[in-house]
Amino acid sequence: MSAPALEAPARARRRTPRRTWIALGVLALFVLAGLLGPVLHPYDAVATDLPSRLLPPGSRTEDGSLAWLGTDQLGRDLLANVLAGSRVSLVVGLATVVLGGAAGLLVGLVSGYFGGWPDAVLSRIGDVQLAFPSILLAILLAGVLGPSLTNIVITLAVTRWVIFARVVRASALSARELEYVNSARLLGAGHLRILLRHILPSCWQPLLVAGTVQVGLTMVAEASLSFLGLGVPVDEASWGATVSLGRDYLGSAWWISTVPALALALVVLCVGAVGDAFRDASDPRAQL
Template sequence: MTAAPRTIMLQSMQRPKRRRKASLRIWVPIGVIVLITLGAIIIPMLYNYDPLKSDLVSRLKPPGTTLPDGSVAIFGTGQIGADLFAEMMAGARVSLIIGAATLLIAGVIGVLIGLLAGYYGGWLDTVLMRVADIQLAFPAILLAILLASVLGQGVMNVIIVLSISNWVVFARVARSQMMSLKSREYVEAARTLGLSDGHIIFRTLLPGCLPPILVVATVELGHVILAEAALSFLGVGVPLGTPSLGNTISTGTQYLATAWWISTLPGILLVALVLATGILGDAIRDRFDPRLRSA
């Protein structure tokens, strides 16, 4: 057998393996995210979780303990006696809500700014991108801490802070895509037909910009959830009366020697959620743009 047919045969044998690997990289993180999302919605309701209810008799019980009411604390209990599993899922629900709302606000604002800057160019592009450069000069987490300290604690304030901190990423990606697409033949044809700038931007060019924006949104979801946990951990994010993975981890640091599970298990859940979004974003990037495919 000559070299060329052998190479073709080897490539044909490797294609199914690559497809299976690519499918696993997409469906496994999707499964993790969906499972956590469903748990965040259902588990607190099944457990009748109340973040303000305390049960001092059942506090700081290790995982697997049978409580006085006959229920089993799968992940143990916290410092006020609440079931840690329900507390984690309630915290995940808040984190996912903040993440989704932040991506919606930051995405809409950032994409709109990026589309306008990339399409019109000139002084508008210069002004908008210099504002973006100034913001990028500050570390995102430090900017978020500064804004959160000024606005105070609260779920809505955290969403505003993280939206201000993350719009630049969407603007940069949308501008880059717009600049690469606006000189294409079909755009020139749309101008020749007399279509308005709004129609060209939002009906002709925006669909071509969506794949990289989708990739950025997937990856940024993990970053936003991690940033929210960091703000809550530092005491400038979600108030203590509201369940949050960051608050639970922060509170558990006081009991690491005697109740390690209070910080460790929410930390594992947070890592799993952030890793799943990162892997999913990487896989979507490979699917939409093979030129950026990771090794």
């Protein structure tokens, strides 16, 4: 094999950390924007100013302030709206993964370790839920519970716990037959001790990989529900709701829908890149 052919994989491996660092940098800016948005840009995201409506990016409002990203059809500052929407996406994404991951971890441990009828019952419940498209199930639950930040987290956690449960179940099934687990069982260790000391540590890595990927997918799901009017209330900013409200102004005020849509796409792509890098780093076969 020629030298250039041997150097190509090495160059590919060297480019991967660079993309990962860029993605991490973008996500860090996203988190800082969500946490420090009111300090960096102290404007009310839902305050209306009709004389300053539909101003393009870089325009001056009636009070003389600069609208960096323009204003929407109600005169609301789009930059403040995007910063507030990033906070909502961050809270929903992390809270959903934590809540759904905790439920999936518990179900997966019980199902994978004990097997038998608990595994059969829990697996069939998961199969029934997976038979329905997750977005349709989310629309149904959100419509029943009503628009609320808490309700949207509960809704998305209900649609996501099965994914975490299957990941943990697969790890628990393989870990329960290992020699050190059998040795602990022969020495008289109880089920709880074996689960916490021997089975659970082997489940953390795949669970974290799945959680990293699901953060981005959860943000997309929240934006989709807010786009349909089933997400956060109207008095809170959301990227999906802003995109929905700007549909009628795509020809005259394209920035209303374009800016939050680009922000969502960029964040989801970076989350996916970090999730892929984390998966490759945790999988020894990917490093061969």
